[in-house]
Amino acid sequence: MSGPRRLRAGLIGLGAMGRNHARVLAGLDGVDFVGAQDPAGDPGGSLPVPVVTDLADLLALGLDYAVVACPTALHETVGLELAAHGVCALIEKPLALSVEEARRLVEAFESRGLVAGVGHIERYNPALRSLRTRLEASELGEVFQVVTRRQGPFPHRISDVGVVLDLATHDIDLTGWVTGQVYVSIAARTVSRSGRPHEDMLAAVGQLADGAMVNHLVNWLSPLKERSTVVTGDRGCYVADTLTADLTYYANAAIDTEWEALRTFVGVSQGDMVRYAIPKREPLLIEHELFRDAVDGKVAGIVSLREGLRTVEVAAAALASAREGVTMPVHSAEPAARHPRQRHSERVLNPASVADE
Structure with missing residues (x-):
């Protein structure tokens, strides 16, 4: 047999x-x-x-x-x-x-x-998987803003594209994935300081379909390597460091203050900070396992070509915005991905791993 x-x-x-x-x-x-x-x-x-x-x-x-x-x-x-x-x-x-x-x-x-x-x-990074699970459970409440920082020295292996297609596409994809929202507009500025024909620095501001603000800072000109995603909502903020796969939660304080100068400020104050313990499997191995399962006919959480197309559409709009100096709408014929909280029945991870995503 x-x-x-x-x-x-x-x-x-x-x-x-x-x-x-x-x-x-x-x-x-x-x-x-x-x-x-x-x-x-x-x-x-x-x-x-x-x-x-x-x-x-x-x-x-x-x-x-x-x-x-x-x-x-x-x-x-x-x-x-x-x-x-x-x-x-x-x-x-x-x-x-x-x-x-x-x-x-x-x-x-x-x-x-x-x-x-x-x-x-990045969809298989333990910190971002845990962040997405917590957002789908509405632990942060309404999401106000997603800020990403992705910078480091120039990678000499890259010669055919600039930072927008090579690096910023990571942030564009992960932002839409963790929030379950699509971009509706983006305004960007790029510069080239390395003597290459492609851009090596990007600063962008975008808006998602639910009104949340997005900020991306991406460059190949910094000796500091940084990979950070910060999601701020009405209950606090999450900070995901995808270099170390750490996720930290900063809660809004729920304690009244007697300091008059602070009491007159209408906003939030610092509360508890929690760093989550997350199992840290290699993202590339997870990506391969899920793709293997998809080819084998099983339901699997791979990134579809249509999702990849949406990311290229946003990147193209960012480059067009930088060229023309205007905010660009993001047009897509593709339907928005359903928010994870609507997709529990489609999960392929084993029950023990769901809480650790």
């Missing part, structure tokens, strides 16, 4: 992120990592699988799915080729260079009934 079917997976692109994918694929339960493709091959011979230089040779190995970790400029070409051969795909973020390219990828995979997702890895 044969055992359960094992999926055959391939990898396209052996840059820094591609090699991380290779490490996870090599040990992923239920998956046979059968080969990788990169024009430069594998000079060091460090991969435990054959490495070919042409995509056709990788497809000839017979893949159930492939991870696309090549430069963003190649996502459309590679994705369309995979779809044409009936191969499911996990495509690194951003989905594509442009809204038009992203839409063509959505159509290619959906028209063939193929499972496809986008590698927005």
Whole structure:
């Protein structure tokens, strides 16, 4: 009697992120990592699988799915080729260079009934998963504002896009995901100080459909590496540090003060602070496990291509705003994602892990 079917997976692109994918694929339960493709091959011979230089040779190995970790400029070409051969795909973020390219990828995979997702890895960060669970339980009350800061030194591996598509798409996606809201407008300014043709700093202000304010600060010009998400509501604020996967809650104080100068201020005052204990599994491993399950026909919490398209639409609006110096509306033909509190029946995590998301 044969055992359960094992999926055959391939990898396209052996840059820094591609090699991380290779490490996870090599040990992923239920998956046979059968080969990788990169024009430069594998000079060091460090991969435990054959490495070919042409995509056709990788497809000839017979893949159930492939991870696309090549430069963003190649996502459309590679994705369309995979779809044409009936191969499911996990495509690194951003989905594509442009809204038009992203839409063509959505159509290619959906028209063939193929499972496809986008590698927005922050959705699998333990701090943000816990934050989303708490927001869905209305522990913060009404959300007023989401502020993200994502900065650090220039990554020399990136050459085909600027900070908006490479870094800010993380924050755009996670903001919509944790709040269950879509962007309706965005105003942005970008600068380029590194001598590259692409922007290396972004400051943006956006508005979500429920009226909440969004602020994003993103750059490649700081020696300080920072990955912070702060969500403020009428009961306090959450601070998620995705570098350390820590989540801290700062509550509004419920104690009256006798200090007259403070009593006349209409606002909030500092209350208790709680740092949550959260199990910290590797986000990339979680992403791979859920995508494997989706390809295997199970309901799984992957980032759909349509969600990836919405993120590219917001990024495109931010770049247009920076060029034209005006606030840009964000138009999308895609329906808004339902808020998590409406989706309990769709969860795929085991009951023991729900409280730890």
